[in-house]
């Protein structure tokens with residue numbers, strides 16, 4: 001017998017019952033075990049939510065089919081996506097909040113199943129396979145060998161506050177979770193190792209523990225850089241990054257709840273940014289924002305931000321035709337030299353030399369052909385009802401036209417919407433960023449094409465009118481008239497300030 005910490009804590013646990021000791025002089029491990037046992041059913045009832053996103057239309061194998069069945073058998077029909085997300089998020093959020101209200105902490109437990117299988121005594125392996133098979137697919141014989149095992153099994157576990165990371169691995173998992181996989185006395189079924197080798201636990205927090213106050217969540221290509229760079233000039237406001245913040249869309253991509261370690265390191269970065277601004281402008285900003293121009297269209301990311309009850313959302317709208325043309329130039333328009341176009345900021349740096357189109361006419365002729373996906377990915381209107389719902393009472397919609405005409409008024413009202421106590425400094429000037437004027441493609445040379453494309457974009461225009469009216473804002477004239485950059489091109493001075501540079 002090896003006298004591990006696990007073994008000792010188990011002995012203490014047994015002693016607790018046998019010796020009938022009170023709670024006064026309990027060690028943490030004894031307290032963890034006794035508090036868990038006292039209300040085991042209640043801790044378990046606050047456990048089990050998914051901590052990672054599972055796509056509703058993703059059914060690679062029997063495992064997902066079963067999960068889907070157990071969760072009410074939603075069919076993978078598009079349109080369920082938002083409902084499905086609501087459900088996943090609500091479940092995780094309710095559990096972690098319930099757990100903390102009841103004095104617990106919420107953990108993600110990841111079991112390495114193939115490794116666990118390897119360290120289980122040969123004689124106990126068939127039981128393990130059978131129990132796991134029942135648990136996952138409710139049949140006895142779906143799993144027959146190590147090759148059939150999923151790589152990991154992920155559990156979410158609510159446990160008393162006193163149970164820390166080590167006690168989760170040494171007490172909670174072996175005593176209260178392993179038996180469902182291995183039968184009674186699971187530790188005896190292991191070879192010379194303990195659960196330490198096959199279990200990873202990490203504490204989870206809820207979304208409100210992330211210290212950001214607002215987000216610029218869209219629309220990409222409509223002036224989000226201008227919003228970002230100009231708001232940053234306000235001494236009370238700061239941003240998490242100089243460019244786009246990918247924390248929610250990349251690092252936390254599939255998470256329904258963030259890990260405590262992720263939250264802490266992100267919050268630390270935010271504090272450092274505030275310190276830096278204190279040093280450079282002599283004022284420590286209180287209001288922290290992120291800029292992620294595509295966020296409005298990302299179901300998971302926007303839901304995470306909505307999970308922060310005090311977060312405010314800013315969205316900027318612009319002429320959909322101008323945005324479509326700009327994106328077309330960046331991703332699909334043919335240039336004599338792509339390399340040079342990239343250097344000049346006209347073609348996206350990420351673009352490879354895939355099929356390009358020599359005319360903006362392709363936007364029309366390939367609307368439902370080769371550019372169907374391109375069009376789909378530029379849609380804004382379809383996302384707006386969800387976004388308005390998620391952020392009711394805490395979203396502000398700005399039109400690029402307002403920014404063009406009265407930048408000072410727009411930025412002042414944004415600052416006060418965000419809760420700034422002071423106005424911008426009097427000498428602040430507001431620049432435009434990321435703008436390429438003049439003829440970007442052949443679009444504006446062809447009025448027929450312009451009107452045809454505008455007809456396709458009519459739902460976008462209508463949505464914009466609706467949003468401005470709902471917000472009791474004046475609908476910009478250019479929007480009412482459906483006028484585009486092509487109408488101004490002859491009279492307006494052409495800007496050239498691609499990507500994040502300021503226009504002069």
Ligand SMILES: *[C@@H]1O[C@H](CO)[C@@H](O)[C@H](O)[C@H]1NC(C)=O
Pocket residue numbers: 191192193
């Ligand atoms: C533990 O068991 C493994 C395989 O069963 C063996 O290779 C290893 O030498 C053992 N380690 C110790 C310290 O006994």
Ligand SMILES: *[C@@H]1O[C@H](CO)[C@@H](O)[C@H](O)[C@H]1NC(C)=O
Pocket residue numbers: 361364365446447448449452
């Ligand atoms: C203008 O666009 C339309 C629609 O794409 C096209 O049929 C027409 O040939 C174009 N006109 C010119 C002069 O290129």
